[in-house]
Amino acid sequence: MKTTIAKVGQFVDQTVTIGAWIANKRSSGKIAFLQLRDGTGFIQGVVVKAEVGEEIFAKAKAITQESSLYVTGIVREDERAPSGYELTVTDVELIHEAVDYPITPKEHGTEFLMDHRHLWIRSKRQHAVMKIRNEIIRSTYEFFNENGFVKVDPPILTGSAPEGTSELFATKYFDEDAYLSQSGQLYMEAAAMALGRVFSFGPTFRAEKSKTRRHLIEFWMIEPEMAFVEFEENLEVQEQYVSYLAQSVLKNCQIELKTLGRDLEKLEKIQAPFARITYDDAVTFLHKEGFDDIEWGDDFGSPHETAIANHYDKPVFITHYPTSLKPFYMQPDPNRPEVVLCADLIAPEGYGEIIGGSERIHDMELLEQRLDEHKLDLNAYEWYLQLRKYGSVPHSGFGLGLERTVAWLSGVEHVRETIPFPRLLNRLYP
Template identity: 55%
Template sequence: MSSKYRVKDVGQYLGQEITLKGWLYNKRSSGKLHFLQLRDGSGIIQCVMFKGDVSPEQFELGDKVTQESSIIVTGTVREDKRSPLGYELGVKNLEVLQMAKDYPISPKEHGPEFLMNYRHLWLRSAKQTAILRIRDEIIFAIREYLHKNGFVLADSPILTPAACEGTSTLFETDYFGEKAFLSQSGQLYAEASAMALGRTYCFGPTFRAEKSKTRRHLTEFWMVEPEVAYNDLDDNMDLAEDFIKYIIRQVLTNRAADLKTLERDTSKLQATVEKKFPRIDYTDAIEILHKKGNNTPWGGDIGGDEETLLGEDYDTPIMIHRYPAAIKAFYMKRDPKNPKVVLAVDVIGPEGAGEIIGGSEREADYDALLARLKEQGLDPKGYEWYLDLRRYGSVPHSGFGMGIERMVRWICGLQHVRETIPFPRMMDKIHP
């Protein structure tokens, strides 16, 4: 039953009779003609049914078939310069596998709450399928870049015995009578893998129990986390910049049609590929915020509003580095030139995209790491295995985490992160 032909490939069969299998996306009729839009996940094509080319029963079926009915259409591929695809299908035969009744999502405008309740069906819309194809391209580009550059995938566990990013945002679960948590990050385990493989990465779902309802937050999201032995902060920033540029180039090259469907202005994506990312010290960033009327004190966190202010003067991502040690995680290395700050970096996307990468050089000294654990109220006993990495062959190393949904949101030009993943999980959303 699988189809040999897909909508995206119909140009290869110009003048030939083919069979397409999919669903009715939309239709209109004009006297002796039915214009049936068939979608199959790879694209949408207009299928033109002329009354004189089919039987009366077939033409009546073309009139009765409803939105999102599953259909099989046989016809001849013809050129159509008015079509975004460049082709149409002259219908010879229509078969309806299942006639959909009262499809709840009509072409009219629906509110986000309604659409989220029907997310399992909303995914079928042209915009949502374009987003999913771009997401797929981003993930493929990530894996391709890392593979080409000598990184080895070594996945980290999802169930963990200890916190990575702070205990306040953990989802706790029972693990056969022992307390366990859903992973906030695979980084600590990636560090262990880097000590074995040199260049490694983990890629999987992560969970943050943040009570946040902003357009940038999900409770379940996907993150890729490269880790490199002997890389310092500057190496880490170079890697992050090259990584982002590669992903953008691949999307611009391979998903131009989907970006057009989203009406995405790609000029700033193109600028990202062509220009060097500005690197701004945290202290300088605070001064910039003060000049813009934002009174965040030195030592304060740079949140969403501050990220938007800092990024508004640039058409590329910017890199904010050397954050105060007091607001960053225990594993980040203090700057030897200024122990008040750590060798951390956040990559802030333009157009209000916010943080898309967070990373650092890791603390490689056993005594310093132990002191940081105690300073942040964490029990060293839960991190004995992690401390072992500093006991046996410790080296400078660094890495970062990139949130896939944040990247998808920025590249697609979306207002809310909920559209970047097939079934989003938020504070107030766990269905469907």
């Protein structure tokens, strides 16, 4: 019976064949232990010389790291194994011998591993992170489909920018200027006026020269937009969504979380509702924490966000930022126009902002005024303005950064491990 490592539990005490690679191995004179991986998981294959004979045992001992093979054996339950199962090997068939595989079980530097990212993702730790990423993607679609959202794909090439062009990658679109998208939001607003509740899930690009553990040049965003939804309801959707992600990972990625040494108690606490603190109160709090340099009107950096987040054991919303700090499309607070109806969701444990969101301006005259204040070309945004001309309604939305969320839920320190092939300030290879 041919099967995968993930499905061996269905074949206890039966003989199966698995196509696999050798992740590692060790042996004595009489027993060889093969650490096998097949993409679906990891399992140990035990080869006993007295049971398989000299020829098969010699073949098993000689197989090198990352060689590919078919392994046949009997599935055994084993409480000590991470998956709960082990394979008593009866035969091995070499497919391809790997010679001098560069990533050995010894320690390697980060730059070396990044140069060999195409191979590094085979490792147990990277496998666990990618599986958690996949679970977050799967549960994202599940959450939005179950809550009446329609998936819409905005363009990646755009003729204008939602937040200005200073951090965009410019390109030529035949004889016009074009940019790689930093957000699909403006197009999602148009989609929301047609379909009510929508979400996008795609790559975005920031030409931002940052080298922190939180930044990537190319990353993936989930961007919902909702017609007839105002500020408070927008926050409720966000906290329900993030709670759903956390609990899905906790439920479906136990082996991966254990591999990464993640503190499960911290994930268990991530359930709505989340605390909220206004920008005003955050500034006051930071002064008490010794951040004397921050003044009202200043943006928060990583140390400020971390100090605020450390005060809570769940994500926390920072709301009502100064209008001057935020993009042109955010709705001012009607009772206090110097701040906007927006919120950043800050993850605990120093992972920073994972969501930015707001109620959007739905009044055409005010939107024209804000575009003018930001010195943006009204002609380029004519289509966007028309959304306010023909049946405008209050609407809200947000964007969640996938890689930061993967880093936080999996507990890894740097976002470069949360995407298969990271694009960093000085890295375009492999």
